[in-house]
Amino acid sequence: xxxxxxxxxxxxxxxxxxxxxxxxxxxxxxxxxxxxxxxxxxxxxxxxxxxxxxxxxxxxxxxxxxxxxxxxxxxxxxxxxxxxxxxxxxxxxxxxxxxxxxxxxxxxxxxxxxxxxxxxxxxxxxxxxxxxxxxxxxxx
Numbered sequence: 001x002x003x004x005x006x007x008x009x010x011x012x013x014x015x016x017x018x019x020x021x022x023x024x025x026x027x028x029x030x031x032x033x034x035x036x037x038x039x040x041x042x043x044x045x046x047x048x049x050x051x052x053x054x055x056x057x058x059x060x061x062x063x064x065x066x067x068x069x070x071x072x073x074x075x076x077x078x079x080x081x082x083x084x085x086x087x088x089x090x091x092x093x094x095x096x097x098x099x100x101x102x103x104x105x106x107x108x109x110x111x112x113x114x115x116x117x118x119x120x121x122x123x124x125x126x127x128x129x130x131x132x133x134x135x136x137x138x139x140x
Contacts, residue, residue, distance in 0.1 A: 005054065008054050012051060012053075015047075015050065016050055016051055019043060019044075019046060019047035020047045023041075023044040023047065026039050026040040026043055027040030027041075030118060031112060031114060031115060031118075036118050036121070037117070037119065037120070037121030037122040037125070038122070040118075040122050041122035041123070041124070041125030041126045044122070044126050045125065045126045046129075048060075048064065048130050049129075049130065049133050052133070052134070052137075057134075068126070068128075068134070069131050070127070071123050071126055071127030071130075072123065072124050072126075072131060074120075074127075075119075075120045075121065075122065075123025075124030075126070075127055077120070078117075078119060078120030078123065079120030079121050079124060080120075082094075082116045082120060083117070094117070096114040096117070097112070098110055098111060098112035098113070098114075
């Protein structure tokens with residue numbers, strides 16, 4: 001017998017959109033304010049887990065046909081390589097730099113190498129958190 005979760009699924013669609021939007025804000029605000037890759041990744045993982053709770057695993061896997069273990073691996077590699085990349089410029093490990101660029105749509109925008117590190121951290125956190133939750137929820 002299939003349980004009808006129309007209300008839960010409808011609210012989840014709206015809530016997941018709001019949560020994912022807030023996670024992008026937290027990620028981007030983390031360069032100058034509290035936030036960043038770790039908390040942005042946790043909030044993103046919470047939205048994905050909410051989708052898994054409201055819908056069945058097959059439906060969510062159609063939406064996200066991703067192996068979250070690989071997401072974690074690629075995230076850790078990106079984070080480590082951004083740290084090692086500073087050695088190429090004879091700088092200390094995990095040192096970063098920034099500059100201002102005139103982008104066509106955004107105008108004068110600051111671009112920093114620490115954002116690349118935050119992308120790696122966010123991917124590692126998303127991959128790890130979702131993998132742990134899915135491993136705990138598996139049937140024997």
